[in-house]
Amino acid sequence: MTLNRRTFLGTTGAVVAGLSAPMVLAQGKPRVVVVGGGAGGATAARYIAKDSKGEIDVTLIEPTRTYYTCFFSNLYLGGFQELSDIAHSYGKLAADYGINVVHDWAVSVDRDTKTVALAGGGSVPYDKLILSPGIDFVDGAVEGWDVSAQNKMPHAYKAGSQTELLKAQIMAMPEGGTFAMVAPPNPYRCPPGPYERVSMVAHVLKANNPTAKIIVADPKPKFSKMSLFQEGWANHYEGMVDWVGEDFGGGNVSVNPDAMTVAIDGEETKVDVCNVIPAMKAGRIAEMAGVTDGNWAPVNAADMSSKANPDIYVLGDASQQGDMPKSGFSANSQAKVCANAVRGALTGSKVFPAKFSNTCWSLIDADDGVKVGATYEATQEKIAKVDGFISQTGEDANLRKATYEESLGWYAGITSDMFG
Ligand SMILES: Cc1cc2nc3c(=O)[nH]c(=O)nc-3n(C[C@H](O)[C@H](O)[C@H](O)COP(=O)(O)OP(=O)(O)OC[C@H]3O[C@@H](n4cnc5c(N)ncnc54)[C@H](O)[C@@H]3O)c2cc1C
Incomplete structure (x- = not known):
């Protein structure tokens, strides 16, 4: 399962961000490692750290220091957003939530010793591992x-x-x-x-x-x-x-x-x-962790745990979960369900029944916004759609403008839910 580091990414050094949080993990506390600081991973790390109030050590492994959201990147192409508007950093996750943010690539997962190896050298131990690496291309x-x-x-x-x-x-x-x-x-x-x-x-x-x-x-x-x-x-x-x-x-x-x-x-x-x-598949680390079946990583809907390993969870685009579209909103929603379940498994805190939701807004032209969305629940087989809604053709211009404005509020909300 170990990948040659050079073939994986060339030369990338490990850097610990927000240096207030030490790499050395406190003895005795349960350890959660999150790989990927995007819509799924950043949300999961923040919720576990926030809600466990120091009872769980959370490490977030993410190679980039600046995360550019794919959501609203089309609006940047259209001239409705600046690139800086869609750029986010990890400082608050480290400073305000005590998350150990490690800027490096995870290059392999050893499921026997429960460790994640880093490209820059060394490895990070986990009790529970959350993978949210997004996509790679087929x-x-x-x-x-x-x-x-x-x-x-x-x-x-x-x-x-x-x-x-x-x-x-x-x-x-x-x-x-x-x-x-x-x-x-x-x-x-x-x-x-x-x-x-x-x-x-x-x-x-x-x-x-x-x-x-x-x-x-x-x-x-x-x-x-x-x-x-x-x-x-x-x-x-x-x-x-x-x-x-x-x-x-x-x-x-x-x-x-x-x-x-x-x-x-x-x-x-x-x-x-x-x-x-091109056609897509789960981010490569999911395959290297041995949790994929074909292109994606099958998970249990109730807690997003991998069907291949109970101590590994897969969120967002990389997961094969059922009816939810692969979106930032979905990844964020799944992350909260997962965070609640992981915290419950490690500390005995109450675990709430899994409920999910998603809305995807799109901008067609200035003030012409449309949306599609649904709510979902966990069944034995999958995340199953409960009910949905979609914008209609021929809608009034004021409604389309309101839909666009709603999307601006959503963007502000989800990015603060991810990065604090
Ligand atoms: C053009 C476009 C428009 C979109 N618009 C919307 C929208 O309007 N609304 C919406 O909800 N969604 C939208 N999305 C989808 C959304 O961006 C993704 O579904 C979402 O980002 C998925 O979250 P994730 O956590 O699975 O992956 P990501 O957010 O991609 O995060 C994955 C992270 O993992 C890191 N990573 C990968 N491999 C490793 C490794 N080996 N070690 C450490 N870190 C690693 C990456 O650097 C990355 O930061 C859009 C996507 C695109 C491309």
Whole structure:
């Protein structure tokens, strides 16, 4: 199960952030290690530390010092957010909650000795391990593309420099140029994400480059909030977006990053920007911990514990849990259920029945927000949908504006729930 450190990530040093919290763990206290400081991991670490009031040692392992949320990264592309608006740091988790924040990669998990090895050397022991590593891409998913081509054809599906690069490429498009997107197959991170992105790219192009075109090659016959997006594209960006679904060969795609061409069902097009969003799988550490079955990590719905190991929990995008979409809202919701269960298992505190919820907002154009959401419960088999809601086509402009404003409140709420 041990991975060669150099092949995993090159040279990354271990750094302890928020130095107020020592690496040495207090004797006798139960130890929780969380791998991945994103929507699932940061929330779980904060809730366990906050609610256990010092009874549990919490270590959060996360390589980056600044976490850029994928949520609202499309709004950055559209010019509705600055990059700094979606950047968050881990200082408060260390200073206000006593979480031991270790800026490093977890490179292996030894389930017998219950330790997580770090790329920078050393290892961290755990009683309970929570993995929330997000996604990685399936090798060979799009013919002609691999991660070495990500600077020519960015995915921008992990936010930060990739998102900045994609925006720079969009802004540099020649007049009347072509933006192509290769959309992913199900299941993937943020079902409406690619289509919100198309909307935001169209918004920018309409203002700066109105004769430009957008082509979307999609392996799916339909997608999340499809009628809402298609209505919005027709209303705001008439004639600009050409969506090629599965029925029209949208799944038969290859790209050539050097030539900047995209072939859809045998027809090759020269493009100026190509956003390749490949098929996804659980972040690699989940596989290395031995908790995946195929691309994802199956979990028990009641507490998000792995079906492969009772002391390991998997949250967010990496988990295979049932009906919830892979979203930041879902990961945050799952993290709270998991935190409550882990604390109960380690300290005997009361464990509440698992309840989950999710809403995914998308912005189509200025003040034109739409949403889809649901509540869920834990059954023996899975996280099961209880009931749901979705915006309607033809809605009043005031309602759409209110929906967008609601999403701004949600963003402020979830990021403070994650990072304190
Ligand atoms: C364009 C786009 C738009 C989106 N919009 C929305 C939205 O509007 N609403 C919404 O709810 N969701 C949205 N999402 C989805 C959301 O971003 C993800 O579902 C969410 O971030 C998943 O949380 P997570 O904890 O599973 O993974 P992440 O938030 O990605 O966190 C994973 C963390 O693990 C770290 N990590 C990985 N491997 C290791 C390792 N070996 N050791 C240590 N750390 C590691 C990574 O550095 C990362 O910080 C969007 C996604 C995209 C791409």
